[in-house]
Amino acid sequence: MARIDLHLHTTYSDGSLPPAEVVALAHQAGVTAMAITDHDIVDGIPHAMEAASKLGIEIVPGVELSSRHNGQELHVLGYFFDWQEPTFQAHLAQQRLSRHVRNPQTIERLHTLGLELSEDEVKAKAGSDSIGRPHIAQVLVDKGYVSHVQEAFDRYLGEGAAAYVPRTLADTHEVITWIRNAGGVPVLAHPTWTRCQGEPLYRLCAHLKEAGLLGLEVFYGTHTRQQTSRYLELAKRLDLLVTGGSDFHGAANPAIQVGRGKGTLKVPAALLEPLRRAAR
Ligand SMILES: [Zn+2]
Numbered sequence: 001m002a003r004i005d006l007h008l009h010t011t012y013s014d015g016s017l018p019p020a021e022v023v024a025l026a027h028q029a030g031v032t033a034m035a036i037t038d039h040d041i042v043d044g045i046p047h048a049m050e051a052a053s054k055l056g057i058e059i060v061p062g063v064e065l066s067s068r069h070n071g072q073e074l075h076v077l078g079y080f081f082d083w084q085e086p087t088f089q090a091h092l093a094q095q096r097l098s099r100h101v102r103n104p105q106t107i108e109r110l111h112t113l114g115l116e117l118s119e120d121e122v123k124a125k126a127g128s129d130s131i132g133r134p135h136i137a138q139v140l141v142d143k144g145y146v147s148h149v150q151e152a153f154d155r156y157l158g159e160g161a162a163a164y165v166p167r168t169l170a171d172t173h174e175v176i177t178w179i180r181n182a183g184g185v186p187v188l189a190h191p192t193w194t195r196c197q198g199e200p201l202y203r204l205c206a207h208l209k210e211a212g213l214l215g216l217e218v219f220y221g222t223h224t225r226q227q228t229s230r231y232l233e234l235a236k237r238l239d240l241l242v243t244g245g246s247d248f249h250g251a252a253n254p255a256i257q258v259g260r261g262k263g264t265l266k267v268p269a270a271l272l273e274p275l276r277r278a279a280r
């Protein structure tokens with residue numbers, strides 16, 4: 001049975017490989033359809049489409065939007081939307097701007113802690129318009145201030161750490177509406193992030209469904225078999241569409257592979273058609 005991967009990052013956000021290389025890895029893994037879901041940016045999609053057309057892989061338009069809900073950061077994936085729609089593109093640009101405001105503040109705090117790095121160095125590391133903390137972390141590693149990315153987050157960049165600057169994020173309800181208005185299917189990403197399960201998670205998902213959420217990311221690169229079946233059950237109970245993907249980032253997390261996650265991931269290709277039908 002064919003497999004798909006609907007959660008992949010490239011150099012257009014915090015992944016380490018350009019779209020064409022991610023497509024090539026997907027081809028090797030036997031993936032028949034895939035979505036590039038870069039954070040708050042869709043600019044990698046045409047490049048993925050070009051590479052995929054030669055290999056017979058379908059590219060599903062995708063994106064991953066950061067949002068806040070009751071003080072908690074939630075990620076919402078969008079699929080099968082009109083990625084060239086100007087209003088949607090303007091929302092993405094606004095989202096990226098909130099990172100741009102945050103990055104200089106983070107760098108300023110690092111300066112006061114005695115760590116020297118410039119915004120240009122971070123931009124050079126990112127290589128695109130979508131820059132974030134992973135790129136700052138990489139520069140700190142390159143300069144020898146920390147020995148690896150995780151240490152950069154633990155000591156300086158993570159929530160509550162010395163140089164942490166909270167980001168202004170759009171409300172989860174808003175980002176769900178943006179995706180719906182662009183004709184797409186909004187899906188709650190990696191539900192383990194919500195740090196809740198059982199009835200509280202049910203209530204959260206029911207609430208987001210009222211706001212327009214249509215799917216839940218049941219299959220995920222790091223999910224255990226138990227987590228997958230629990231989320232499958234939840235999606236059924238709420239009549240939410242089921243999606244899945246590896247959340248591949250490349251070198252930043254080498255344990256996660258395209259199409260296979262930690263090795264046991266297999267997102268069934270049969271999930272694709274219901275998703276396509278739900279888009280308008
Ligand atoms: Zn995410």
Ligand SMILES: [Zn+2]
Pocket residue numbers: 007009037064247
């Ligand atoms: Zn992701």
